[in-house]
Amino acid sequence: MLTLTPLEVEALRLSLLVSVWAVATSLPFGILCAWLLARRQFFGKSLFDGLIHLPLVLPPVVVGYALLVSFGRKGIIGGWLYDTLGISFAFNWKGAALASAVIAFPLMVRAIRLSLESVDRGVEAAAATLGAGPVRVFFTITLPLALPGVLAGVILAFARSLSEFGATITFVSNIPGETRTLPLALYGLTQVPSGEAAAFRLCVISVVIALATLIASDALARRIERRMRG
């Protein structure tokens, strides 16, 4: 009962792989976009803000279809990427990671933006008078002080990636060993007769992972806070 079946191991491994890559690769862009929204005034900022939030309000199937059209092997961006760099997102786990990253992006940006906005500008000014240029101020003062928010953004994005379904199945389909993550495997099991017991096991695995993530992030957040308080 406690040992996982090969299908479960494969789905779990894929889910973690996809989610970790989705979060890790989108984090720098997430911080950049959050910083632009929190600290800069520029023409078209509302539109930019809207575009970032779009995946949050669109049906994931729409996002998946848009990705298929643009990042598929024959898509505008996907075709170019394949021809020049040899990178393909079509029907493989990288595509699943891309879909998860896009869907989770607004959640990540929102959390980071909030924490960047709450960083005391006065403390940054103090660092500037101590000889630190803007880049150094950002990496030694702003980012460390916004760390709790960055962590929250990472956790939210990771959790959202783990549960990603609609965009993934539309973009890269449900391919065992490539794109069949936990939710997709679960969906597959519910479509066949006598799959209920296995589906239930996948549900339990999902709950365990989600809880573990939340508990770990809580512990980490507390540690960061303790470090700040001294």
Add this chain to the structure above:
Amino acid sequence: MLDVALRKMNGNFQIDLAFQSDGAMVTALFGRSGSGKTSVIDMVAGLVRPNEGRVAVDGRVLFDSQRGLDLPPARRRIGYVFQDGRLFPHYTVRGNLVYGMERTPAAERCIRFDSVIEVLGIGPLLDRRPGKLSGGEKQRVAIGRALLTSPRLLLMDEPLASLDGARKAELLPFIARLPGQFGVPILYVSHSTDEVLRLADHLVLLEAGKARDSGTVEEVMSRPSFAAVSGEQDLASVIIATVSDHDPAYGTTHLTFPGGVLRVPLITAEPGRRLRVRIDAGDVMLALTKPSGLSVQNIFAARVSSLRHDNEQVDVGLDLGCALQSRISAQACADLGLAVGMPLFALIKSAAISRSDIAEHEPAMVSQKLGEQET
């Protein structure tokens, strides 16, 4: 050495001022809250950009709108001690202290870590986090952090304002020691008469964004403009005196000043120390003949140097070897028949001079530069 001319429109509020602090180690920028003090030093630090003007420290131009020159704060070599400390919460005290020091080129680091730690007494705090420090400790660390960049000018924005009375009294001597010890000139923002009396050499009065008066502390504090800006009812004079001896039996201290010996309530300053004494013009009485059989101890021969009528009051400028002012009613002035040049006697009640009107002040000379700094 500090040459500032700034103009900045901020909504309806306009800052438009110019001042120089020729030769002074500590220049106080004095004004009520809302007079634009913090904006002025933010512009000196480069945190706020003026519409036009010029800022130069020791001949080094940091901002000049005509030449299109505007050094970023990081390259101005100006230390800034903020009212609220602004320590970095995610660094230890040591991390805070060396943050700026590490970014100062080694050749320009003329202020040593050990001597700053010692003067400010922050050795035991080095491994603590700012969150665990008291208000006074935080400000000492903030001062140390700014000093360790070996700045050409130290800006202090009401560093004592967030502290209670006891903490203020504790931190004031630390600040008073800085110019002499480290040879760094200070631009000190304040709205406290005590602090200015204790720390400053040069005083700039700021009112509604404009410099209303500027000069030595003794001069400016003795002028009506100071009484107006500070909101003190009365005009006062500031005299320089030296502690001659104490008389604990009678609870008095004897000070010598150009007019003679001044008796004040017992203070702790050692004999030979140079003091500033602030005397309210209303506490100086006048007599045409030397009175006898009077409880007043301080009686000085003087001469009327100026008369200034102000409604029913008259400000009488006196010369008794140094300048002193008396404020009497117009009626009394007429009855005494006062005229410029007239000899008379000035009477000051000892008890009218409170301890907060007396401040130790040893001016640190600009020439007393780093080479001569005690090691």
